[in-house]
Amino acid sequence: MANIGNAIPEKTIERLSEYRRTLLSCHKQGITHIFSHVLAGIHGITAVQVRRDLMLIGFSSDTKKGYDVKVLIDFISNILDSPQPMNVAVLGMGHLGQAITKYFNGKGLKLRITAAFDVDPAKVGQTIDGIPCYHMDRFEEIAEDLDISLVIVSSPTKVAPSLVLPIINAGIRGVLNFTSTPLNFPQGIVVENYDITTLLEKVAYFVKESEENERGSE
Amino acid sequence: MANIGNAIPEKTIERLSEYRRTLLSCHKQGITHIFSHVLAGIHGITAVQVRRDLMLIGFSSDTKKGYDVKVLIDFISNILDSPQPMNVAVLGMGHLGQAITKYFNGKGLKLRITAAFDVDPAKVGQTIDGIPCYHMDRFEEIAEDLDISLVIVSSPTKVAPSLVLPIINAGIRGVLNFTSTPLNFPQGIVVENYDITTLLEKVAYFVKESEENERGSE
């Protein structure tokens, strides 16, 4: 039995997260209402897309002044956030791990980075950006103690495969993998692989494409 | 007039980049042939998907021993890579910028990070991981000199909007943006926005979803 009228498409979820960040920034600037086409413009999409997304989550505005920023923030948050905060661990506290940690610090999100893991003796035992760094050997034990449910894999690509088993054993539910190895987990664990190289190669390909088209049509 | 039988879907391009990385690793290990279902397994997708992707780029194998790894690498490279290497600049040499630079260093790709830009006096004028770091004020000038065509935006989110104009003026063709502000560019400039927060929030949402479904079906 499904909980509510759920089944919100993945793309919509991504955009909701983006809308919310924009809305929070509007809210901070004192903007109280926003039109769909303005929100769309900021994100480089169409107004229909915005309205459709809001329709899918059952949001509707009663006014003609656009959407109430504060109300919409709360509505989206109600969709995206868990009732209780989720704890996140960063696996690999190199530059990427530290960059991610800094991103999240003080953002006041429902997702909290509460632990980091590494094997470098210079980092283990330290507190980096306010996050304690433990040795990877102790991952399963500490993940359980701290009730970690999500991990970000920012280790060197070479060691990433060796993290799969500990992650499974620790009962982790979601993985965000930034290494160049696709990681496979059994059903029930949510995984997103984002290889930076692939992202850049994609951009490069479409640049190449558009240049070829320009040349072709002149 | 279109160049070749192009129009390869975006998703396929992403996967081709991923396949290639896997294939390169296979090649290094001395594996000469690979079945579609093996390649699929590594990437957590179906064999049909792999075959369909290869069909779309016009690749076909003549043997029954699976695909020839070396030949396929060259074929994919011919699709993805530009004839001449593309130069990439990193805007923002904080942790994220340095992480990205390290990723690319010595990967021997057709994409080369050839310059970094920052405003921190401690970084400007230095060489970091073999990449010279210039002051952002000199971006337009140096981008032209070094024939930069792609940029990676890894600056703090707050300054990201101020980079848009210099990027346009410098004639940059592709942008990979890792900040939390969506950046909009005029038609003709390829942009990919990848906000790490959004990626994590998406994983968190689907974890929440799957937990609710489990609870619902017990």
Add this chain to the structure above:
DNA sequence: GGGTGTGAAGCCGTTCACAGCA
């Protein structure tokens, strides 16, 4: 007029089902 909400159409990407081949 200028905004929102939405059924219906259209497009894109994935999967099915099966033919063909060694």
Add this chain to the structure above:
DNA sequence: TGCTGTGAACGGCTTCACACCC
């Protein structure tokens, strides 16, 4: 038998077109 290649069906997401409402 076990693999590859592919037309056709399917499903998810986006866009069109238009009704409705200050």
